[in-house]
């Protein structure tokens with residue numbers, strides 16, 4: 001099966017991969033730390049029951065992208081009934097874990113702004129893909145990985161890119177970052193990533209999890225649908241707040257483009273340094 005979906009992605013002999021420990025779960029598969037060709041890599045395993053469509057989506061999308069803020073796909077392998085994606089390893093784990101894990105390293109406003117900018121740059125690249133923009137659709141700190149001692153941020157988990165039908169069934173747990181038009185089943189565009197980015201920005205500035213006090217996905221959706229957003233932050237510079245609130249507007253057309261977000265973030269960061 002791997003050969004049929006590999007496209008431009010090199011096929012890797014499973015014997016050449018040494019799986020080490022399990023590091024987490026993506027939207028579909030288990031992720032391992034592994035060694036391949038004397039380098040550390042991340043290997044995402046899709047078992048026999050994994051949705052073929054999800055694997056195809058992730059491989060197809062990741063094999064087309066090459067950007068410093070997006071996790072690279074090195075190869076594809078298969079063994080018995082499972083398919084394995086061999087990817088760049090991010091030794092810093094997820095931004096979610098950095099922000100909310102057991103050990104809580106301190107970080108500055110400049111650091112938070114840099115993460116938000118790097119995420120915006122990765123997404124702006126996806127949105128500029130031709131012939132059609134790629135929409136990530138599941139931006140949240142669990143899908144943002146850190147390298148270089150937490151300084152560099154890379155977007156991962158492309159299992160939800162592109163195919164609309166997989167969204168509602170496989171996106172459990174992402175409601176707090178989801179634009180209303182997505183869970184309402186309306187037609188959506190790349191503007192849904194702008195909404196999610198604004199929630200990520202709020203999260204890195206506040207170090208809080210959005211709507212954490214509500215454990216019911218549908219209640220979160222209902223609140224977002226009604227126009228509720230995470231509370232505005234004390235001491236948040238006005239220009240950052242203006243950008244954040246513009247990005248989480250209910251009407252997608254009123255949200256700025258990611259290119260605009262990158263431009264404004266660069267200006268704000270420059271003025272603060």
Ligand code: ACK
Nearest residue numbers: 023024025031042088089090093094097
């Ligand atoms: O904080 P974590 O352990 O780091 O939890 C998430 C989990 O899997 C779900 O995404 C980890 N993970 C995923 N992809 C990679 C990768 N390429 N390198 C390192 N860890 C990864 C991530």
